[in-house]
Amino acid sequence: MVKARKYVVKKKFDGVPKRDDYEIVEYELPPIQNGDILVKTEWISVDPYQRAYHDRYPIPYDQFGFQVGIVEDSKNPKFPVGTRIVSHRGWCDYSIINLNDGNKTSFDITYKLPDLKGLPISHAIGAVGMVGATAYFGFLEICKPKAGETVVVTGAAGGVGSLVGQIAKIKGCKVIGFAGTDDKVQWLEKELGFDKAFNYKTVDARKALKEAAPNGIDCYFDNVGGELSSIIMNQMNNFGRVSVCGSISVYNEDFSQLPKAPIVQVDIVMKQLKIEGFLVPRWLNRFPEAFSDIVNWIQSGQLKAKEHVTEGFENIFDTFVAMLSGENTGKAVVKL
Ligand SMILES: NC(=O)C1=CN([C@@H]2O[C@H](COP(=O)(O)OP(=O)(O)OC[C@H]3O[C@@H](n4cnc5c(N)ncnc54)[C@H](OP(=O)(O)O)[C@@H]3O)[C@@H](O)[C@H]2O)C=CC1
Numbered sequence: 023m024v025k026a027r028k029y030v031v032k033k034k035f036d037g038v039p040k041r042d043d044y045e046i047v048e049y050e051l052p053p054i055q056n057g058d059i060l061v062k063t064e065w066i067s068v069d070p071y072q073r074a075y076h077d078r079y080p081i082p083y084d085q086f087g088f089q090v091g092i093v094e095d096s097k098n099p100k101f102p103v104g105t106r107i108v109s110h111r112g113w114c115d116y117s118i119i120n121l122n123d124g125n126k127t128s129f130d131i132t133y134k135l136p137d138l139k140g141l142p143i144s145h146a147i148g149a150v151g152m153v154g155a156t157a158y159f160g161f162l163e164i165c166k167p168k169a170g171e172t173v174v175v176t177g178a179a180g181g182v183g184s185l186v187g188q189i190a191k192i193k194g195c196k197v198i199g200f201a202g203t204d205d206k207v208q209w210l211e212k213e214l215g216f217d218k219a220f221n222y223k224t225v226d227a228r229k230a231l232k233e234a235a236p237n238g239i240d241c242y243f244d245n246v247g248g249e250l251s252s253i254i255m256n257q258m259n260n261f262g263r264v265s266v267c268g269s270i271s272v273y274n275e276d277f278s279q280l281p282k283a284p285i286v287q288v289d290i291v292m293k294q295l296k297i298e299g300f301l302v303p304r305w306l307n308r309f310p311e312a313f314s315d316i317v318n319w320i321q322s323g324q325l326k327a328k329e330h331v332t333e334g335f336e337n338i339f340d341t342f343v344a345m346l347s348g349e350n351t352g353k354a355v356v357k358l
Pocket residue numbers: 069070071074152153156177178179180181182183200201202203206245246266267268269270271272300301302303345346347348349350351352353354
Protein backbone atom coordinates (compact mmCIF):
# COMPACT_ATOMS: atom_id res chain seq x y z
CA MET A 23 0.00 0.00 0.00
CA VAL A 24 1.26 3.49 -0.88
CA LYS A 25 0.59 6.33 1.54
CA ALA A 26 -0.16 9.58 -0.31
CA ARG A 27 -0.61 13.19 0.72
CA LYS A 28 -2.62 15.92 -1.00
CA TYR A 29 -3.68 19.51 -0.34
CA VAL A 30 -7.44 19.91 -0.10
CA VAL A 31 -9.04 23.35 -0.22
CA LYS A 32 -11.53 23.19 2.60
CA LYS A 33 -12.53 26.87 3.05
CA LYS A 34 -13.52 29.66 0.64
CA PHE A 35 -10.64 32.08 0.15
CA ASP A 36 -11.23 35.55 1.54
CA GLY A 37 -8.60 37.80 -0.06
CA VAL A 38 -5.12 36.30 0.08
CA PRO A 39 -5.39 32.49 0.65
CA LYS A 40 -4.55 31.42 4.19
CA ARG A 41 -2.87 28.26 5.39
CA ASP A 42 -5.95 27.04 7.23
CA ASP A 43 -7.99 27.32 4.01
CA TYR A 44 -6.10 24.12 3.17
CA GLU A 45 -5.78 20.76 4.84
CA ILE A 46 -3.04 18.25 4.04
CA VAL A 47 -4.83 14.91 3.86
CA GLU A 48 -2.97 11.60 4.17
CA TYR A 49 -4.59 8.54 2.67
CA GLU A 50 -3.80 5.09 1.33
CA LEU A 51 -3.88 4.55 -2.41
CA PRO A 52 -5.59 1.37 -3.63
CA PRO A 53 -3.59 -1.19 -5.64
CA ILE A 54 -3.27 -0.16 -9.29
CA GLN A 55 -5.61 -1.84 -11.79
CA ASN A 56 -5.08 -2.78 -15.44
CA GLY A 57 -4.28 0.35 -17.44
CA ASP A 58 -3.21 2.34 -14.36
CA ILE A 59 0.11 3.94 -13.56
CA LEU A 60 1.35 4.99 -10.12
CA VAL A 61 3.14 8.33 -10.40
CA LYS A 62 5.49 9.70 -7.78
CA THR A 63 5.54 13.50 -7.95
CA GLU A 64 8.92 15.19 -8.37
CA TRP A 65 8.06 18.84 -9.16
CA ILE A 66 4.94 20.88 -8.44
CA SER A 67 3.89 24.16 -9.99
CA VAL A 68 2.28 27.08 -8.17
CA ASP A 69 0.37 29.40 -10.50
CA PRO A 70 -1.88 32.46 -10.32
CA TYR A 71 -4.83 30.63 -11.94
CA GLN A 72 -4.99 28.42 -8.82
CA ARG A 73 -6.22 31.60 -7.12
CA ALA A 74 -8.20 32.96 -10.07
CA TYR A 75 -10.11 29.70 -10.68
CA HIS A 76 -10.97 29.20 -7.00
CA ASP A 77 -14.55 30.42 -7.27
CA ARG A 78 -15.32 27.90 -10.01
CA TYR A 79 -15.13 24.94 -7.62
CA PRO A 80 -17.38 23.86 -4.77
CA ILE A 81 -15.56 23.35 -1.47
CA PRO A 82 -13.87 20.97 -0.68
CA TYR A 83 -11.73 20.27 -3.73
CA ASP A 84 -8.27 18.80 -4.31
CA GLN A 85 -5.84 21.57 -5.31
CA PHE A 86 -5.34 21.18 -9.06
CA GLY A 87 -2.14 22.21 -10.82
CA PHE A 88 0.65 20.98 -13.04
CA GLN A 89 3.28 18.56 -11.82
CA VAL A 90 6.02 16.30 -13.18
CA GLY A 91 6.43 12.81 -11.81
CA ILE A 92 7.94 9.42 -12.51
CA VAL A 93 6.05 6.16 -13.04
CA GLU A 94 6.87 3.99 -10.03
CA ASP A 95 4.49 1.12 -10.80
CA SER A 96 2.68 0.35 -14.03
CA LYS A 97 -0.06 -1.84 -15.42
CA ASN A 98 0.03 0.04 -18.70
CA PRO A 99 2.65 -1.11 -21.25
CA LYS A 100 2.63 2.32 -22.92
CA PHE A 101 3.93 3.90 -19.69
CA PRO A 102 6.52 1.57 -18.16
CA VAL A 103 8.20 2.14 -14.81
CA GLY A 104 10.63 5.06 -15.09
CA THR A 105 8.53 7.03 -17.63
CA ARG A 106 8.22 10.72 -16.78
CA ILE A 107 4.71 12.18 -16.86
CA VAL A 108 3.36 15.75 -16.88
CA SER A 109 -0.12 15.90 -15.39
CA HIS A 110 -2.64 18.27 -13.86
CA ARG A 111 -3.01 16.15 -10.69
CA GLY A 112 -2.04 19.09 -8.51
CA TRP A 113 -0.52 19.29 -5.07
CA CYS A 114 -0.13 15.62 -4.16
CA ASP A 115 2.93 13.42 -3.74
CA TYR A 116 1.51 10.31 -5.43
CA SER A 117 -1.29 9.76 -7.92
CA ILE A 118 -2.87 6.91 -9.83
CA ILE A 119 -3.61 7.79 -13.44
CA ASN A 120 -5.48 5.74 -16.01
CA LEU A 121 -4.76 6.88 -19.54
CA ASN A 122 -6.66 4.23 -21.43
CA ASP A 123 -9.51 6.63 -22.21
CA GLY A 124 -7.19 9.56 -22.94
CA ASN A 125 -7.79 12.82 -21.06
CA LYS A 126 -11.37 12.78 -19.83
CA THR A 127 -11.94 16.53 -19.40
CA SER A 128 -10.20 19.66 -20.65
CA PHE A 129 -8.92 20.08 -17.08
CA ASP A 130 -7.47 16.57 -16.96
CA ILE A 131 -4.30 17.07 -18.98
CA THR A 132 -1.68 14.28 -18.90
CA TYR A 133 1.17 13.66 -21.33
CA LYS A 134 4.66 12.14 -21.47
CA LEU A 135 7.53 14.50 -20.68
CA PRO A 136 8.33 16.46 -23.85
CA ASP A 137 11.79 16.04 -25.39
CA LEU A 138 13.76 18.49 -23.24
CA LYS A 139 17.06 17.62 -24.94
CA GLY A 140 18.79 17.40 -21.58
CA LEU A 141 17.28 20.51 -19.97
CA PRO A 142 16.09 20.17 -16.34
CA ILE A 143 12.81 18.25 -16.06
CA SER A 144 11.32 21.06 -13.95
CA HIS A 145 11.09 23.07 -17.20
CA ALA A 146 8.15 20.82 -18.11
CA ILE A 147 6.01 22.80 -15.64
CA GLY A 148 7.60 26.09 -16.68
CA ALA A 149 9.13 27.28 -19.93
CA VAL A 150 8.48 23.95 -21.66
CA GLY A 151 5.03 23.53 -20.13
CA MET A 152 1.76 25.42 -19.84
CA VAL A 153 3.61 28.61 -18.91
CA GLY A 154 5.84 28.54 -21.98
CA ALA A 155 2.88 27.78 -24.23
CA THR A 156 1.05 30.75 -22.72
CA ALA A 157 3.91 33.11 -23.52
CA TYR A 158 4.47 31.66 -26.98
CA PHE A 159 0.91 31.46 -28.32
CA GLY A 160 -0.56 34.29 -26.25
CA PHE A 161 2.06 36.65 -27.61
CA LEU A 162 2.72 35.41 -31.15
CA GLU A 163 -0.86 34.47 -32.10
CA ILE A 164 -2.61 37.47 -30.57
CA CYS A 165 -0.06 40.31 -30.78
CA LYS A 166 1.33 39.14 -34.13
CA PRO A 167 4.51 41.20 -33.54
CA LYS A 168 6.61 42.58 -36.37
CA ALA A 169 10.33 43.32 -36.17
CA GLY A 170 10.94 46.91 -35.09
CA GLU A 171 7.66 47.23 -33.19
CA THR A 172 7.51 48.30 -29.55
CA VAL A 173 6.18 45.70 -27.11
CA VAL A 174 5.23 46.30 -23.46
CA VAL A 175 4.87 43.41 -21.01
CA THR A 176 3.66 43.60 -17.41
CA GLY A 177 4.43 40.93 -14.82
CA ALA A 178 7.66 40.97 -16.81
CA ALA A 179 9.90 39.14 -14.34
CA GLY A 180 7.50 36.25 -13.75
CA GLY A 181 7.22 32.88 -15.47
CA VAL A 182 5.11 34.01 -18.43
CA GLY A 183 6.27 37.64 -18.67
CA SER A 184 10.00 36.91 -18.70
CA LEU A 185 9.47 34.53 -21.64
CA VAL A 186 7.21 36.95 -23.55
CA GLY A 187 9.83 39.72 -23.35
CA GLN A 188 12.59 37.42 -24.57
CA ILE A 189 10.46 36.01 -27.39
CA ALA A 190 9.70 39.59 -28.43
CA LYS A 191 13.46 40.30 -28.54
CA ILE A 192 14.02 37.15 -30.62
CA LYS A 193 11.39 38.49 -33.04
CA GLY A 194 13.30 41.77 -33.35
CA CYS A 195 11.05 44.00 -31.24
CA LYS A 196 11.89 46.75 -28.80
CA VAL A 197 10.79 45.51 -25.35
CA ILE A 198 9.72 47.45 -22.27
CA GLY A 199 8.85 45.57 -19.06
CA PHE A 200 7.16 46.43 -15.77
CA ALA A 201 7.95 44.46 -12.61
CA GLY A 202 7.62 44.96 -8.86
CA THR A 203 11.19 45.37 -7.51
CA ASP A 204 14.39 47.16 -8.52
CA ASP A 205 16.25 43.83 -8.54
CA LYS A 206 13.77 42.43 -11.06
CA VAL A 207 14.20 45.56 -13.19
CA GLN A 208 17.98 45.09 -13.16
CA TRP A 209 17.61 41.41 -14.11
CA LEU A 210 15.31 42.22 -17.03
CA GLU A 211 17.65 44.85 -18.44
CA LYS A 212 21.05 43.33 -17.65
CA GLU A 213 20.41 39.60 -18.07
CA LEU A 214 17.36 39.19 -20.29
CA GLY A 215 18.13 42.03 -22.69
CA PHE A 216 14.95 44.07 -22.23
CA ASP A 217 15.50 47.51 -23.74
CA LYS A 218 13.98 49.17 -20.69
CA ALA A 219 12.29 48.01 -17.49
CA PHE A 220 10.51 49.88 -14.70
CA ASN A 221 9.43 49.21 -11.13
CA TYR A 222 5.68 49.82 -11.39
CA LYS A 223 5.50 50.40 -7.62
CA THR A 224 7.79 53.45 -7.69
CA VAL A 225 7.70 54.90 -11.22
CA ASP A 226 5.29 57.34 -12.84
CA ALA A 227 4.32 54.83 -15.55
CA ARG A 228 2.73 57.46 -17.82
CA LYS A 229 5.87 59.60 -17.86
CA ALA A 230 8.25 56.61 -18.04
CA LEU A 231 6.48 55.24 -21.10
CA LYS A 232 6.43 58.60 -22.86
CA GLU A 233 10.23 58.63 -22.57
CA ALA A 234 10.91 54.93 -23.22
CA ALA A 235 8.43 54.58 -26.08
CA PRO A 236 8.32 58.06 -27.69
CA ASN A 237 6.80 56.57 -30.86
CA GLY A 238 4.05 54.72 -28.98
CA ILE A 239 3.34 51.08 -28.21
CA ASP A 240 2.34 48.51 -30.84
CA CYS A 241 1.81 45.40 -28.69
CA TYR A 242 0.87 45.03 -25.05
CA PHE A 243 1.01 41.66 -23.26
CA ASP A 244 -1.14 42.19 -20.18
CA ASN A 245 -0.47 39.95 -17.17
CA VAL A 246 -1.75 42.28 -14.47
CA GLY A 247 -4.80 44.35 -15.49
CA GLY A 248 -5.81 47.32 -13.34
CA GLU A 249 -4.71 50.92 -13.66
CA LEU A 250 -1.25 50.15 -15.06
CA SER A 251 -2.87 48.45 -18.04
CA SER A 252 -5.12 51.45 -18.69
CA ILE A 253 -2.08 53.75 -18.65
CA ILE A 254 -0.27 51.49 -21.13
CA MET A 255 -3.28 51.22 -23.44
CA ASN A 256 -3.54 55.00 -23.46
CA GLN A 257 -0.15 55.16 -25.18
CA MET A 258 -0.80 52.58 -27.87
CA ASN A 259 -0.44 53.27 -31.56
CA ASN A 260 -3.21 52.97 -34.13
CA PHE A 261 -4.05 49.32 -34.80
CA GLY A 262 -2.15 48.23 -31.67
CA ARG A 263 -2.74 44.72 -30.33
CA VAL A 264 -3.36 43.79 -26.70
CA SER A 265 -3.10 40.19 -25.50
CA VAL A 266 -4.98 39.95 -22.20
CA CYS A 267 -3.34 37.00 -20.46
CA GLY A 268 -4.24 37.66 -16.83
CA SER A 269 -5.12 40.28 -14.25
CA ILE A 270 -3.22 39.31 -11.14
CA SER A 271 -3.67 42.78 -9.61
CA VAL A 272 -7.28 41.84 -8.77
CA TYR A 273 -7.23 38.06 -8.13
CA ASN A 274 -7.37 38.55 -4.35
CA GLU A 275 -10.09 41.23 -4.56
CA ASP A 276 -13.81 40.90 -4.06
CA PHE A 277 -15.01 41.42 -7.65
CA SER A 278 -18.26 43.00 -6.48
CA GLN A 279 -16.29 45.73 -4.67
CA LEU A 280 -13.79 46.73 -7.35
CA PRO A 281 -13.12 50.48 -7.63
CA LYS A 282 -14.22 52.50 -10.65
CA ALA A 283 -11.79 51.77 -13.48
CA PRO A 284 -10.06 54.36 -15.65
CA ILE A 285 -11.86 54.63 -19.00
CA VAL A 286 -10.06 52.77 -21.81
CA GLN A 287 -12.85 52.66 -24.39
CA VAL A 288 -11.91 55.99 -25.99
CA ASP A 289 -8.42 54.68 -26.76
CA ILE A 290 -9.80 51.39 -28.01
CA VAL A 291 -12.08 53.14 -30.50
CA MET A 292 -9.91 56.06 -31.56
CA LYS A 293 -6.81 53.91 -32.07
CA GLN A 294 -8.77 50.96 -33.43
CA LEU A 295 -7.07 48.62 -30.98
CA LYS A 296 -7.52 44.89 -31.10
CA ILE A 297 -7.87 43.41 -27.59
CA GLU A 298 -8.21 39.69 -27.03
CA GLY A 299 -8.29 37.54 -23.93
CA PHE A 300 -7.29 33.90 -24.09
CA LEU A 301 -6.97 30.67 -22.13
CA VAL A 302 -3.93 28.69 -23.21
CA PRO A 303 -5.66 25.27 -23.55
CA ARG A 304 -7.03 26.79 -26.79
CA TRP A 305 -3.69 25.74 -28.32
CA LEU A 306 -3.25 22.45 -26.43
CA ASN A 307 -2.81 20.37 -29.57
CA ARG A 308 -0.10 22.81 -30.72
CA PHE A 309 1.92 22.79 -27.47
CA PRO A 310 4.69 20.65 -29.09
CA GLU A 311 5.33 23.47 -31.59
CA ALA A 312 5.97 25.94 -28.74
CA PHE A 313 8.02 23.42 -26.76
CA SER A 314 10.29 22.67 -29.71
CA ASP A 315 11.04 26.36 -30.40
CA ILE A 316 11.52 27.16 -26.71
CA VAL A 317 13.90 24.22 -26.11
CA ASN A 318 15.93 25.29 -29.15
CA TRP A 319 16.02 28.93 -27.99
CA ILE A 320 17.20 27.89 -24.52
CA GLN A 321 19.86 25.62 -25.97
CA SER A 322 21.13 28.29 -28.34
CA GLY A 323 21.35 30.80 -25.47
CA GLN A 324 18.68 33.10 -26.93
CA LEU A 325 16.27 32.52 -24.04
CA LYS A 326 16.81 32.13 -20.30
CA ALA A 327 14.31 30.06 -18.32
CA LYS A 328 14.94 31.10 -14.73
CA GLU A 329 13.23 29.18 -11.97
CA HIS A 330 12.48 30.16 -8.41
CA VAL A 331 12.87 26.82 -6.60
CA THR A 332 11.50 25.95 -3.15
CA GLU A 333 11.88 22.49 -1.63
CA GLY A 334 9.43 20.35 0.31
CA PHE A 335 5.81 19.22 0.08
CA GLU A 336 4.97 21.11 3.26
CA ASN A 337 6.19 24.38 1.67
CA ILE A 338 3.88 24.38 -1.37
CA PHE A 339 1.28 26.65 0.20
CA ASP A 340 3.86 29.24 1.34
CA THR A 341 5.46 29.20 -2.12
CA PHE A 342 2.04 29.80 -3.70
CA VAL A 343 1.27 32.84 -1.55
CA ALA A 344 4.82 34.17 -1.95
CA MET A 345 4.43 33.95 -5.73
CA LEU A 346 1.13 35.85 -5.61
CA SER A 347 2.87 38.64 -3.70
CA GLY A 348 5.85 38.80 -6.07
CA GLU A 349 8.65 36.98 -4.23
CA ASN A 350 9.52 34.93 -7.32
CA THR A 351 11.80 35.92 -10.16
CA GLY A 352 11.06 33.58 -13.05
CA LYS A 353 8.82 30.52 -12.70
CA ALA A 354 7.93 29.47 -9.15
CA VAL A 355 8.25 25.69 -8.69
CA VAL A 356 8.48 23.29 -5.75
CA LYS A 357 10.83 20.29 -5.68
CA LEU A 358 9.57 17.32 -3.69
N1 LIG B 1 -4.60 33.11 -19.97
C1 LIG B 1 -3.92 32.00 -19.69
O1 LIG B 1 -4.14 30.94 -20.29
C2 LIG B 1 -2.88 32.06 -18.64
C3 LIG B 1 -2.74 33.18 -17.90
N2 LIG B 1 -1.77 33.31 -16.97
C4 LIG B 1 -1.65 34.59 -16.29
O2 LIG B 1 -0.37 35.11 -16.56
C5 LIG B 1 0.01 35.97 -15.50
C6 LIG B 1 1.41 35.60 -15.05
O3 LIG B 1 1.39 34.27 -14.56
P1 LIG B 1 2.75 33.55 -14.12
O4 LIG B 1 3.83 33.93 -15.03
O5 LIG B 1 2.44 32.12 -13.94
O6 LIG B 1 3.02 34.16 -12.68
P2 LIG B 1 4.28 35.01 -12.25
O7 LIG B 1 5.48 34.14 -12.24
O8 LIG B 1 4.31 36.25 -13.10
O9 LIG B 1 3.95 35.37 -10.74
C7 LIG B 1 3.00 36.30 -10.43
C8 LIG B 1 3.62 37.72 -10.40
O10 LIG B 1 2.57 38.67 -10.42
C9 LIG B 1 3.09 39.89 -9.92
N3 LIG B 1 2.05 40.60 -9.17
C10 LIG B 1 1.46 40.25 -8.02
N4 LIG B 1 0.56 41.17 -7.64
C11 LIG B 1 0.60 42.15 -8.58
C12 LIG B 1 -0.08 43.40 -8.73
N5 LIG B 1 -1.00 43.83 -7.85
N6 LIG B 1 0.21 44.14 -9.82
C13 LIG B 1 1.13 43.73 -10.71
N7 LIG B 1 1.82 42.57 -10.61
C14 LIG B 1 1.55 41.79 -9.56
C15 LIG B 1 4.28 39.55 -9.01
O11 LIG B 1 5.45 40.12 -9.54
P3 LIG B 1 5.84 41.67 -9.25
O12 LIG B 1 6.99 41.63 -8.32
O13 LIG B 1 6.20 42.17 -10.60
O14 LIG B 1 4.65 42.35 -8.64
C16 LIG B 1 4.38 38.03 -9.11
O15 LIG B 1 5.70 37.57 -9.18
C17 LIG B 1 -1.05 35.85 -14.44
O16 LIG B 1 -1.96 36.91 -14.57
C18 LIG B 1 -1.74 34.53 -14.79
O17 LIG B 1 -3.05 34.49 -14.32
C19 LIG B 1 -0.88 32.30 -16.73
C20 LIG B 1 -0.98 31.13 -17.42
C21 LIG B 1 -2.02 30.89 -18.41
